[in-house]
Amino acid sequence: MTFLSRIPLNLPNVLTLFRFALVPLLTILIYFDEMIFALAVYAVACATDLLDGFIARKRNLITEEGMLLDPLADKLMAVFAVVAFTVIGVLPWYVLAVLLLKELLMVGGGIFLYFKNIVAPANTFGKIAAFILNTSIAFTFLHWYIAPWHIFFISFALLFMLVSLGQYTYYNMYKKLKSSKEAGPQNNTNADEA
Numbered sequence: 001m002t003f004l005s006r007i008p009l010n011l012p013n014v015l016t017l018f019r020f021a022l023v024p025l026l027t028i029l030i031y032f033d034e035m036i037f038a039l040a041v042y043a044v045a046c047a048t049d050l051l052d053g054f055i056a057r058k059r060n061l062i063t064e065e066g067m068l069l070d071p072l073a074d075k076l077m078a079v080f081a082v083v084a085f086t087v088i089g090v091l092p093w094y095v096l097a098v099l100l101l102k103e104l105l106m107v108g109g110g111i112f113l114y115f116k117n118i119v120a121p122a123n124t125f126g127k128i129a130a131f132i133l134n135t136s137i138a139f140t141f142l143h144w145y146i147a148p149w150h151i152f153f154i155s156f157a158l159l160f161m162l163v164s165l166g167q168y169t170y171y172n173m174y175k176k177l178k179s180s181k182e183a184g185p186q187n188n189t190n191a192d193e194a
Contacts, residue, residue: 007065015052016066019045019073023080030084030141039141045077046134074130075103081137090143091154098158102165109169116177123171129164133157 007013022045029038052070056062082099085091136157140150 007069008063010056010061010063010066011059012052012056012061013063013066013069015048015055016069016073019048019052019077020069023073023076026077027080027084030081031088033088035141035144039138042077042081042138042141046138049074074134078133078137079103081140085140085143090140091151095151095154095158098162102158102161105165106168123168125167126164129157129161132160 007017022041026038026041026045029035029041049070052066056066079099082091082096086093086096133154136150136154139146139153143150
C-alpha cells in the first residue's frame with residue numbers, strides 16, 4: 001500500500017492535494033512572466049491553506065497524513081515560487097540559498113527529533129515568519145511596480161525566518177532534548193501530544 005493510497009480523502013486533505021497540484025502551474029506561470037495569473041494561483045493556494053485548516057479543526061477531520069502534507073505543500077509552494085523568481089532574475093540568488101538552507105535545517109532537525117520521539121510543533125513565532133514570507137512572495141508578483149522594495153521585503157522575511165529558526169532550535173532541539181535526557185526514557189513516549 002502506497003502512502004498516497006493511505007491518505008483519507010476528506011475535504012481538508014483534498015484541498016491540500018489540490019495545493020500540491022498548483023505548485024507546477026504556479027512555477028510555469030512565473031517562468032513565463034504571467035504574473036497576474038500567477039498571483040491569482042498563489043492567492044487560491046493561500047486561501048485553500050487557510051480553508052483546509054479551518055475545516056479540519058471545525059469538523060474534527062485532522063489526520064496524521066494531513067498534518068504531514070499541509071506544511072509540506074506550503075513549503076513546496078514557497079520554494080518553487082522563489083526558484084522561479086530567481087531563475088528569471090527577479091530575486092537574487094542569496095534569497096533562494098538562504099531559504100533552501102533554512103528548509104533543509106528544519107527538515108533535518110525534524111527527522112532528528114522524530115527518531116528521538118520528540119514532537120516539535122510549529123509555534124506562533126514560526127507561523128508569523130511563514131506569514132511574512134508568504135506576504136513578501138505575494139508582493140514579488142508585483143515586482144514591475146514596486147522594485148526594488150520586493151527584494152527588501154523578502155530579505156526582511158528571510159531574516160525573520162532565521163531568527164525564528166534560532167528560536168525554534170533553542171526550544172525544540174536544546175530545551176526538549178535536555179529535559180528528555182533529564183527525565184529519562186519515559187519522557188520520550190509523548191510522541192503526539194502537542
